[in-house]
Structures are given as C-alpha cells and as structure tokens.
Amino acid sequence: MRIRLLALLLPLLVSLPSPVRASDRPIPVEKKAGPLTPGEVVLLKIGAELDTLEIRAFGRSFPAFREGGNWNALVGVDLGTKPGTHTLRLEGTLPGGKKISGSDTLTVRARSFPTRRLKVEPKYVTPPAEVLARIERESAEVENVFSTLSMTRHWRGSFAKPVPGEVISAFGKRTVYNGQERKPHTGVDLRGKTGTPVAAPNAGRVALASDLYYSGLTVILDHGLGLCSYLAHLSEISVKVGDVVRKGDLVGKVGATGRVTGPHLHWTVTLSGARVDPMSLIDVTR
Numbered sequence: 383m384r385i386r387l388l389a390l391l392l393p394l395l396v397s398l399p400s401p402v403r404a405s406d407r408p409i410p411v412e413k414k415a416g417p418l419t420p421g422e423v424v425l426l427k428i429g430a431e432l433d434t435l436e437i438r439a440f441g442r443s444f445p446a447f448r449e450g451g452n453w454n455a456l457v458g459v460d461l462g463t464k465p466g467t468h469t470l471r472l473e474g475t476l477p478g479g480k481k482i483s484g485s486d487t488l489t490v491r492a493r494s495f496p497t498r499r500l501k502v503e504p505k506y507v508t509p510p511a512e513v514l515a516r517i518e519r520e521s522a523e524v525e526n527v528f529s530t531l532s533m534t535r536h537w538r539g540s541f542a543k544p545v546p547g548e549v550i551s552a553f554g555k556r557t558v559y560n561g562q563e564r565k566p567h568t569g570v571d572l573r574g575k576t577g578t579p580v581a582a583p584n585a586g587r588v589a590l591a592s593d594l595y596y597s598g599l600t601v602i603l604d605h606g607l608g609l610c611s612y613l614a615h616l617s618e619i620s621v622k623v624g625d626v627v628r629k630g631d632l633v634g635k636v637g638a639t640g641r642v643t644g645p646h647l648h649w650t651v652t653l654s655g656a657r658v659d660p661m662s663l664i665d666v667t668r
C-alpha cells in the first residue's frame with residue numbers, strides 16, 4: 383500500500399519539502415531541523431500506529447524508537463553529503479502485520495565551510511615511520527568500535543555540551559596544518575582550560591578509553607541506536623571501557639594531548655556513521 387507522508391513543519395524551523403504522494407492513509411511526519419545543510423541532524427516524529435518502522439536516507443539506515451506513543455528517529459546529514467534532493471524512505475508494519483511504505487524528500491543545500499590554518503608539532507603533520515604502525519592499529523581499533531555499536535537506546539531527552547565553554551572552532555571547517563590540508567573538522571572545539579571537568583553529553587556506555595596518537599586521551603561514548611560521542615585531547619580519563627554513564631557524569635578532564643595547538647575539548651558526534659554537528663544534535667533534542 384502506498385501512503386502519503388504529511389510534513390508538519392515546526393514554526394521556528396526551516397522549511398523541508400512537504401507532502402508527497404496521494405494515498406488513502408496519510409502518515410503524519412513532523413520534522414524538526416535547522417537549515418538542511420551537511421552536518422545537520424533531523425528529528426522525525428511519526429504519528430502512526432505501527433509495530434515496526436525502518437527509516438533510510440543518504441544510503442544509511444537510521445533506527446527508529448518509540449517515545450510517548452510516537453515513533454521518533456534521528457537522521458544525520460553527513461558532512462560529505464552532496465547538495466540536492468535526497469529520498470527519505472519509511473517502511474513499517476501495521477498492527478496485524480500489513481506492510482506499508484512511503485517516501486518523502488530531504489533537500490540539502492550547499493554550505494561553504496571556512497578554512498582554519500593551524501600550527502602544530504611537525505610529527506602530527508608528517509608522522510615519523512616509527513609511529514605509523516601505532517596509527518594504523520588505533521585507526522582499526524576506532525573502526526571496530528564504530529562497527530559494533532549498541533542497538534539499545536541509552537540516550538534520553540536532550541544532549542548538552544560536555545563543558546560550559548563556547549565553540550571556538552566550528553564543525554566542518556577545512557583544516558590546514560603547517561600549510562598542508564588534512565581532513566576537515568568533523569566535530570566542534572569547545573573552550574576549556576586544562577583540568578575542566580568533561581561531562582557525558584547524554585547517557586551511554588564507554589566504548590573506548592584510550593591514548594590515541596592524533597586525538598590524545600580519548601573517550602568514545604556509545605549512546606545507542608547508532609549515536610556516538612568522541613571526546614578528545616583530555617588530560618585525564620575518569621572512566622573505563624564498559625562503564626555506563628548518565629548524562630552529566632564525569633568522563634575526564636580537558637587537556638591538550640595529541641594534535642592540538644592548546645587545551646580545549648574536541649567533540650565529534652556520529653549518527654549511523656554520518657558525521658554531524660554536535661550543536662545541531664543539541665538543538666533538535668532540546
């Protein structure tokens with residue numbers, strides 16, 4: 383059965399394209415998002431009685447979850463997403479077992495990210511031969527964490543900045559170290575002095591607590607349902623792998639370890655593998 387998705391746009395939030403195809407049974411889909419550009423997070427609220435629901439967009443699957451009688455889901459627009467119109471696909475099962483599906487579109491606008499030029503120790507731009515094996519091992523370790531995330535939802539309610547400091551380097555900036563371009567900035571840098579407590583932005587399970595070449599002392603929190611926080615350059619780690627933390631619990635302290643120009647907290651968020659702006663996650667969950 384073809385169904386129609388009805389987009390109920392929230393007044394404060396920017397336009398997403400609305401209703402789609404004709405049908406006998408509209409499913410109301412409310413979308414909460416900022417201007418839709420690479421790095422944004424979209425919160426979907428699906429007001430329909432369904433036994434199961436699957437959501438696909440941008441070649442990724444975004445797990446849906448039930449809350450307050452609704453189905454909700456977070457959809458992430460990866461930093462590398464090409465501008466244009468993308469399909470949002472919903473597939474579900476009605477009580478009784480009948481399968482339904484529908485689709486809507488997400489139009490992603492281009493965004494130009496500024497460039498930042500940083501000066502760091504040369505060993506972080508051209509790593510010496512003796513650390514190459516270490517870098518490779520650590521990258522495999524992190525990959526492994528991202529490929530074994532929990533499908534249990536740990537997070538609840540809104541996300542919060544792990545430190546009170548403001549953003550000093552925004553998400554998505556092109557990055558040039560000592561005159562050489564490297565990967566873009568996939569997180570935000572928050573102001574904080576060495577020793578400032580770093581709090582869990584939401585509940586989660588500690589999936590990695592380790593000293594990494596580029597990120598320094600690093601904690602990865604698995605919030606569940608494909609959502610993950612990566613907290614880097616710490617001076618101290620206060621948790622160990624397997625610990626379950628609540629929102630606000632201490633996970634470590636701000637530092638200047640790894641490839642940095644000074645103390646700050648770097649926070650990356652990934653959602654089903656999509657690299658998204660942590661500030662957007664805070665906005666849509668508040």
Ligand SMILES: [Zn+2]
Pocket residue numbers: 551567569570571647648649
């Ligand atoms: Zn950073």
